[in-house]
Amino acid sequence: MTASSTTILITTLAEYQTRFWIPVAQRLRAAGHDVELLAFDDRSAEMSEAEGVPVTNMYRGGLKVGPAPDDREAFDARIVQYGLDGSNFLFSHERFTFGIRDTAALRRRFMIYANAMEALLDRLEAQGKPAELVQELGGFLSVIASFYAAKRRGLRNWFIEPSFFRGRMYFTPDSLAAPDVMAKPADIVSPEVQAYLDDTLRQRAIVIPKKDQHQYSAAFKKVTNLRNAQRLAEKLWDQFALGKHQEFGHNLRHARVHAAMALNATRLRKLYKPIPETPFVYYPFHVPADMALTLRSPDYLDQVATVDFLLRTIPDSHLLVVKEHPAQIGAISADRLFELARRFDNFVLLPPQTNNYTVLNRSDAVISVNSKSGAEALLLGKPVVVMGDAFYRSCPLVHAVDRLGDVPARLREALRAGPFDPGKGAPYFESAWRRSYPGELYISDPKLLDTFAASLRTAIAEPVGTT
Secondary structure (H helix, E strand, C coil), rough: CCCCCCEEEEEEEEHHHHHHHHHHHHHHHCCCEEEEECCCHHHHHHHHHHCCCEEHHHHHHHHHHCCCCCCHHHHHHHHHHCCCCCCCCHHHHHHHHHHCCHHHHHHHHHHHHHHHHHHHHHHHCCCCCEEEEEEHHHHHHHHHHHHHHHHCCCCEEEEEEEECCCCCCEEEEECCCCCCCCCCCCCCCCCCHHHHHHHHHHHHHCCCCCCCCCCCCCCHHHHHHHHHHHHHHHHHHHHCCCCCCCCCCCCCHHHHHHHHHHHHHHHHHHCCCCCCCCEEEEEEEECCCCHHHHHCCCCCEEEEEEHHHHHHHHCCEEEEEEEEECCCCCCHHHHHHHHHHHHHCCEECCCCCCCHHHHHHHHHEEEECCCCCHHHHHCCCCCEECCCCCCCCCCCCECCCHHHHHHHHHHHHHHHHCCHHHHHHHHHHHHHHEEEECCCCCCCCHHHHHHHHHHHHHHHCCCCCCC
8 A cells, every 4th residue: 555545544532532643633634644633422423524634524425415314125135245244243242342232223223324435436446545454353233334344345444443552552453353363482582572571460460451450440430530430420411412423322211321330339249358369260341331341242142141151060179250340330230240140159359450361370371252360360370261252362382262161161171281381472473463453442631642643654554364
């Protein structure tokens, strides 16, 4: 790709994202790239226009072009056109995240966005402009519709997600699957990577992308935070008084969910126990609504059901220790966790503030769907059973399963094998590092913006499959 030959299309779903993408687009344009933002939020479109960055309002534009959004025959034809076997699975992320029951409303939203994307790509094609699509990895219909419309035309789609390493990202082309970065160990481990691994173990700090750090606070604090309340009022005014479209427009439900989380978190304090002194296996809860579960590993979306199965099949010699994700304290139903505690005396729920590395280090094995905790366990030389689509699944040091029913046998194998030399994992982490790029999403520090824009240019310029 040359700087002037390809238009870079970037989706932006909310104001906080647009405040990041505008200066990124400006940097890319200064470097000679054609860039256009695809705004799924009215305010985002207005912000981009005010800054002189080319933008398409995907919601408003999608209402004006293509088949009627409510035309069921047109929807069915588009699903076939995109090579999809129905739409229920594609809609599952928004159903779970936003509690949407109305399938017709989901079809309508999908069609609006697909119409807008098709019209945009028609325009670029008529102008003789090739394009590539850049998106934060996600399961929302804005992202899904854009992805499949681009895929139908043979356009490259780059999904961006945080890597295992602080301050670094993965750019995955043309797939919602986890990047496969650990299949082969590197020949040598660079001093940079070895220093990073050593420092991580010394600090015993989990990897938190800067964009998500505000999530790592107590549920009650999120509800009572003055800035959160002010922002909710602003969004509700925009939505209901001014009629502004918001991709994340389920504001009242969002507030109710966080209030319920605060209540759950308060109730669960009665259930918390310290790390046991007896042998245990550790299962870390994942963020419940993350697309790593809804789309990448849907078999394990009901995590309480997964834990129930593990409690019924774990070796008699071990307890099962679980811990809520620190960014979503109270997100798991308290009633269901209390029911597990009533039925199983081999169930231990830890306080969510417990240091993850302390738990990993004390455990005899770790069971993970696709949590980064599985990779952190590899750093410690702990046996890991991985059930889902994880970036470390292909690492030969892990015990991978294809279905939940295979976990008991693999777990027993893992426990028999026991811990291994942590140094054996370093070449695989080196391989994962080489597939990552420096940068952080949604952090507007000028130097970090420079770094991100440079990494984006490098990633999409490299032939797919290179490291």
